[in-house]
Amino acid sequence: MQIERDTRGSELGPNQYEDAEGYIAPLPAGFGPRSNPLGDFPTGPEVGQRLPDVITLGSDGNNVDLHADRNGQPAILVFTRSAVW
Amino acid sequence: MPAFEAAGAKLYVLSYDEIDALADFKSAHGTTFTMLSDPDSEIIRAFGILNTTIAEDDHPWYGIPYPGVYVMDGEGIITEKFFENNFTVRPGPEQLLAALKGEQINLLEKGEGDQEVKVEVTFEGDTLPAGITRQLVARFSVPEGMHLYGQPVPEGLVAASIQLEQELEGIVSYTPVAPETSALTLAGDGHTLQVYEGDVVLRLPVAQNGRAIEKDDEGRWVRIAGKVQWQACDAEKCDIPQEQSFSFRLPAAFTVMADMGPGEGRVPSMNGAQHFKKMTERRQTSS
Numbered sequence: 001m002q003i004e005r006d007t008r009g010s011e012l013g014p015n016q017y018e019d020a021e022g023y024i025a026p027l028p029a030g031f032g033p034r035s036n037p038l039g040d041f042p043t044g045p046e047v048g049q050r051l052p053d054v055i056t057l058g059s060d061g062n063n064v065d066l067h068a069d070r071n072g073q074p075a076i077l078v079f080t081r082s083a084v085w
Numbered sequence: 086m087p088a089f090e091a092a093g094a095k096l097y098v099l100s101y102d103e104i105d106a107l108a109d110f111k112s113a114h115g116t117t118f119t120m121l122s123d124p125d126s127e128i129i130r131a132f133g134i135l136n137t138t139i140a141e142d143d144h145p146w147y148g149i150p151y152p153g154v155y156v157m158d159g160e161g162i163i164t165e166k167f168f169e170n171n172f173t174v175r176p177g178p179e180q181l182l183a184a185l186k187g188e189q190i191n192l193l194e195k196g197e198g199d200q201e202v203k204v205e206v207t208f209e210g211d212t213l214p215a216g217i218t219r220q221l222v223a224r225f226s227v228p229e230g231m232h233l234y235g236q237p238v239p240e241g242l243v244a245a246s247i248q249l250e251q252e253l254e255g256i257v258s259y260t261p262v263a264p265e266t267s268a269l270t271l272a273g274d275g276h277t278l279q280v281y282e283g284d285v286v287l288r289l290p291v292a293q294n295g296r297a298i299e300k301d302d303e304g305r306w307v308r309i310a311g312k313v314q315w316q317a318c319d320a321e322k323c324d325i326p327q328e329q330s331f332s333f334r335l336p337a338a339f340t341v342m343a344d345m346g347p348g349e350g351r352v353p354s355m356n357g358a359q360h361f362k363k364m365t366e367r368r369q370t371s372s
């Protein structure tokens with residue numbers, strides 16, 4: 001699937017750019033970290049499927065196996081862009 | 086977090102950051118959820134949600150996912166997921182808790198022999214920060230033998246929905262959450278329609294884009310207004326379409342933004358710039 005980048009928006013002033021939903025940021029829409037998909041985009045496994053295995057390092061340096069770690073409890077998995085920026 | 090623990094649920098947050106950046110974030114913010122590191126975006130790719138609108142040589146942005154949230158039950162089955170095109174927007178905790186508990190919660194009590202559909206519209210949350218969704222919730226109590234229509238509806242019928250006022254400055258609505266519909270074939274003309282079984286809870290996530298704020302001596306406020314629409318039918322006939330208005334005035338909260346620099350409402354507490362520099366260098370040398 002070729003995903004298009006959403007470049008809709010306008011310049012409001014120095015370092016002030018509005019996107020199609022009216023959010024204002026220092027970069028124009030479609031530039032670097034402000035790259036949003038336009039229209040349909042992949043959102044991964046579907047409702048009703050088992051969440052795929054997630055096994056990776058946690059912030060304390062230990063290996064975490066999400067399904068083993070949640071130990072039969074419901075859980076939420078958030079995919080976020082960065083904790084740094 | 087206590088609310089998630091009370092709901093018996095675990096919370097995991099995954100990003101493409103190195104573990105030392107995550108550890109810094111964790112100690113700076115005192116977070117208690119589990120932070121997972123995917124520095125080469127392997128899990129992000131495996132899920133199929135790598136942001137491919139960013140070029141591979143566009144450091145350091147390449148490698149981020151389309152941000153989103155999966156909610157799973159005790160068996161690990163995905164029960165809901167939340168993704169929006171605009172990365173600025175993310176679901177608020179009220180919305181995730183509702184998803185954990187199941188959407189059909191707090192149904193209205195039915196009176197004996199109710200003939201009419203009753204609807205109650207609430208706003209789930211105490212504030213509306215910029216870019217974080219809270220939900221408008223419409224709870225329809227539907228008398229026995231009647232049903233409400235879902236999308237798509239044939240011309241002339243009205244599906245149950247929540248709609249914002251058209252000229253509402255600065256409030257943006259996102260993907261509605263509604264129960265599954267089932268097909269009902271009418272006895273009379275043989276038309277097949279999509280209907281909700283029994284009581285219905287509709288949810289409309291909304292966020293403000295930072296430009297809807299009215300200030301007065303008591304604080305900063307946003308206004309959300311609109312209407313719910315519905316039409317009830319039984320197996321024989323339809324009532325006339327109904328609507329009910331709603332309006333909420335809410336405090337506009339600050340959003341905790343990234344830690345790169347100062348700004349109104351920001352909480353600079355971890356050394357973001359240093360991690361950013363390291364991340365940029367690593368990505369430039371590895372490709």
